[in-house]
Amino acid sequence: MTDPNETRPGDTAPPPAVVVLADDPLTRDGTNAFMAAGGRVEVLPRERMAEADVVVVITPDVTGETLTTMSRASRVTGGRARLVLVADRVARSHLPHARGHGTVSFLARPYTSFTQLETAVLDSHRGAPARWAAATGAPRDAAPTARRAGTAPGLPTPDLAPREVDVLRLLAEGRDVTEIATELSYSERLIKSVIHSAVKRLGLRNRTQAVAHAIRTGIL
Helix, strand or coil, X not given: CCCCCCCCCCCCCCXXXXXXXXXXXXXXXXXXXXXXXXXXXXXXXXXXXXXXXEEEEEEEECCHHHHHHHHHHHHHCCCCXXXXXXEEECCHHHHHHHHHXXXXXXXXXXXXXXXXXXXXHHHHHHCCCCEECHHHCCCCCCCCCCCXXXXXXXXXXXXXCHXXXXXXXXXXXXXXXXXXXXXXXXXXXXXXXXXXXXXXXXXXXXXXXXXXXXHHCCCC
C-alpha cells in the first residue's frame, strides 16, 4: 500500500514561506518583489507571519525596538521560524539576544545584495550554519559570546536571559508591569518574577538600579 506522505520521484518540497519586516516600505516592497519574482520562496504579508518559515528583519541599526520586533516574530510563529537580520551595524551586546529570538544569520546591509539575502534565507531554512557578518566584530560563522563589549571596567557583566533584557528595556522605556505583561504576552506575576531574577543576577537592590546598570554597561 502506498504511503500518501511518501516522497515520489519528481516531487519537490514547497518553497519556504517568508515575511519581510523593514523600517521603510521601499525596502520592504523592493525585497518582496525580488524574491517573489524568483519563485524560490513564497512571500507572505506581515498579517500571515504565523505561517512563515523565515522572517527577514531589515533595519539600519539594531535597537531595543528591533529586538522587540524579533521577539514578537518568534512568539507569533511559536519559535518555529528562522530569523535573518540585515542591518548596517549591530552592537555585540545585542547578538546573544538576537540569537535567543531565533536569529540564525546576520548580514551587513551595505554589503548585501538581494541575491545574497535570498541565498541566506534559503540556507537558513535548510538549517545551514549561521552567518555572522564581520561588521559586528564577530568572526563569520562563529557563535557570538554573551560578554558585552564596551562595558565599563570593573563592572560585573553577568549573562542575562533574553526575556530579562526585554523586560529591563521596557522598564527603561517607562512601562509599568501591566504594560510589559501585555506587550510580551506574559502574566504580571511572571513579569515580576523576571524583574526579581534580573535584579538578583545583577547583584542590585531594585529595578531602578537594574535598569540604570543595564544602560551603563551596554546591556541595553
